[in-house]
Each structure stands twice: as structure tokens, then as C-alpha cells.
Amino acid sequence: MEHFLLRVVVPLSIGSLRLDITQAVIIMWVSCMLLGLLFFLSVRQVGMIPRGVRNILEAILLFIREDIVKRNLGLEGTCYFPFVATLFLFVLISNWIGLFPHSFTATSNINVPAALAFLVFAYVQVEGIRRKGFLGYLRHYAPEGIPPALYPIMIPIEIISTLAKPFSLAVRLFANMLAGHMVILVFLGMTATGVWFLKAVPLCGAVVMAMFEIFVGLIQAYIFSMLTAIYLSEAVGAE
Amino acid sequence: MESVAYAWLASGLAIGMAALGAGIGMGYLVGKGLEGVSRQPEAAGSIQRLMVMGIAFVEALALYGLVIAFFLVFKT
Numbered sequence: 014m015e016h017f018l019l020r021v022v023v024p025l026s027i028g029s030l031r032l033d034i035t036q037a038v039i040i041m042w043v044s045c046m047l048l049g050l051l052f053f054l055s056v057r058q059v060g061m062i063p064r065g066v067r068n069i070l071e072a073i074l075l076f077i078r079e080d081i082v083k084r085n086l087g088l089e090g091t092c093y094f095p096f097v098a099t100l101f102l103f104v105l106i107s108n109w110i111g112l113f114p115h116s117f118t119a120t121s122n123i124n125v126p127a128a129l130a131f132l133v134f135a136y137v138q139v140e141g142i143r144r145k146g147f148l149g150y151l152r153h154y155a156p157e158g159i160p161p162a163l164y165p166i167m168i169p170i171e172i173i174s175t176l177a178k179p180f181s182l183a184v185r186l187f188a189n190m191l192a193g194h195m196v197i198l199v200f201l202g203m204t205a206t207g208v209w210f211l212k213a214v215p216l217c218g219a220v221v222m223a224m225f226e227i228f229v230g231l232i233q234a235y236i237f238s239m240l241t242a243i244y245l246s247e248a249v250g251a252e
Numbered sequence: 253m254e255s256v257a258y259a260w261l262a263s264g265l266a267i268g269m270a271a272l273g274a275g276i277g278m279g280y281l282v283g284k285g286l287e288g289v290s291r292q293p294e295a296a297g298s299i300q301r302l303m304v305m306g307i308a309f310v311e312a313l314a315l316y317g318l319v320i321a322f323f324l325v326f327k328t
Contacts (some may be wrong), residue, residue, distance in 0.1 A: 184316065185309075185312040187319075188312060188315040188316050188318070188319045189308075189311070189312060189315055191319055191322075192315040192318040192319055192322070195318075195322055229308075232304065232305075232308045233308065235305070236305065236308050236309070239305070
């Protein structure tokens with residue numbers, strides 16, 4: 014369990030507000046710099062024909078634009094593409110960087126997915142107000158085609174479901190990352206005990222789970238950005 | 253001492269029951285997906301993608317139980 018606890022590297026606090034730089038913060042900086050480096054290397058290339066790492070980045074970004082953004086938000090939703098793509102790439106890199114030994118999965122700490130989900134929640138509400146006006150935004154809580162007698166029931170349900178969305182978004186990512194890495198940890202812990210000829214069995218389990226985690230990290234990044242696009246389309250889309 | 257035993261029992265029950273529900277749901281998902289693919293093999297790509305996405309949603313429910321189980325085991 015101690016592998017998943019935060020270790021303070023540089024203590025830092027303003028009054029009673031603790032802003033310690035933990036190993037999760039450092040890992041997030043590393044993943045941001047890694048992303049920046051990848052994009053720097055690929056953007057520096059000139060010409061239409063991509064080479065090297067630019068192939069992968071172009072394929073990923075094209076997939077996000079066509080399959081996640083345009084499918085949910087339509088053609089005019091392309092202005093949300095940078096937001097969704099940034100979320101996708103950050104979650105993906107954070108998930109994958111935790112698979113390296115002596116590293117740390119930033120998304121397996123509840124604070125990081127909660128911050129990302131709160132960002133998505135706030136952005137969706139702000140965009141809903143900006144696109145539809147404040148009255149149109151409030152209208153969203155009382156759907157069309159429902160008799161006004163049901164409003165006292167429907168409006169609290171809509172408010173609760175709106176507030177539950179970022180919660181489920183955060184807990185899904187957190188639980189997947191924590192559980193997957195915890196299973197690897199449990200398998201590796203089994204190799205420390207037991208007779209020598211049985212140690213290979215949990216080791217194979219750990220290897221298989223690590224390979225599965227690569228897939229899970231990709232799927233979770235996809236789902237996180239997909240749900241962001243769906244929430245945006247609910248807030249922004251046709252009334 | 254007894255409360256620790258109850259916590260271990262509860263952690264076992266948590267992951268077991270979470271896996272039970274998620275297993276039933278995943279079985280429905282994959283079964284219906286296979287049915288759709290065998291009925292319409294040309295739509296296999298999009299069916300498979302939607303199915304994997306649905307499986308990830310269902311799997312998250314089982315993982316909530318796993319996280320609770322881990323907390324129960326390690327917090328005692």
C-alpha cells in the first residue's frame with residue numbers, strides 16, 4: 014500500500030494550505046515535458062510527409078478528432094478538439110508512465126483524477142452558459158416534453174445527475190489505475206514468498222497484468238476523453 | 253482482533269460480489285456482441301469498439317469493489 018502513498022519531496026506551504034511537491038507532481042511534470050518534447054520533435058519537421066514519431070502523433074490526433082470529437086460534437090465542435098486531445102494525451106501518458114519501475118502513476122492518486130474531472134465539469138458548465146445563455150442553461154435542468162407537475166421531482170434529479178458526472182468520471186479513472194497496479198503489486202509480492210519453483214507463476218501473472226495495464230491505460234484515456242466530449246455535446250448541442 | 257477478521261471477511265465479500273455482478277454484465281455484453289458480429293460480420297469493427305468501451309464501463313464497477321476490498325484489507 015505504501016507504493017501508492019504520496020511522498021513529500023519538497024515541503025511547501027502557504028499558511029495552512031499545503032502545496033507540497035510530492036513524487037506525483039514530479040511525475041506529472043515529467044509526463045508534461047515528455048509530451049512537449051514529442052510535439053516539439055514532430056512539429057519541427059517540415060513538409061507534408063511525416064517521419065518517425067510524427068506518424069504516431071498524427072494518427073492519435075486524427076483518431077481523437079474524427080472518432081471522439083466530430084462523432085459527438087459535429088463539425089462545429091472542432092473548437093473543443095484541443096481541450097479533449099490534451100486531456101486524452103495527459104491521461105494516457107500519466108497512465109503509461111506509472112508502468113515503469115520506481116515510477117508513480119499520478120492517476121492512481123484520487124487528487125489527480127478529481128482535479129481533471131472538476132476541470133471538465135467547470136468547463137462544461139461554462140460552455141453551456143456561454144453557448145445557450147443563462148436562461149437556456151437553466152432550461153437544461155427542466156427537459157422538454159415533461160409536464161410541469163413533475164418539475165419538483167425532475168429538477169433535483171437532473172441537478173444530482175449533473176453533480177454525479179464528475180464524481181463517476183474521477184472514481185472510474187482512479188479505481189482502474191489503482192486496482193490494476195495493485196494487482197501487479199500483489200503478484201510481485203507473492204514472488205517474495207513461497208518455494209522457488211512456484212515463484213515463476215505469480216511472476217508470469219505480473220507480466221500478463223502489466224501488459225493488460227497498457228491496454229487499460231489506453232481504454233481509460235479513451236473513455237475519459239469520450240465522456241468529456243459527450244458531456245460537452247449535452248451542454249452545447251441541440252436544445 | 254475480531255473487527256479485523258470482519259474486515260477481511262468484508263473485503264472478500266466486496267470483491268466477490270462486485271465480480272459476480274460485473275461478470276454477469278460482461279457476459280451479456282460479449283454474448284450480444286458476438287451475436288451481432290455473427291449476424292453482420294461486416295460491422296465487426298464498430299461492434300467490437302463499442303463492446304470494448306462497454307466492457308470498460310462494466311469493469312469499472314468491479315474495480316470499485318476491488319478498491320474497497322483493498323482499503324478494508326490494508327486499513328485494518
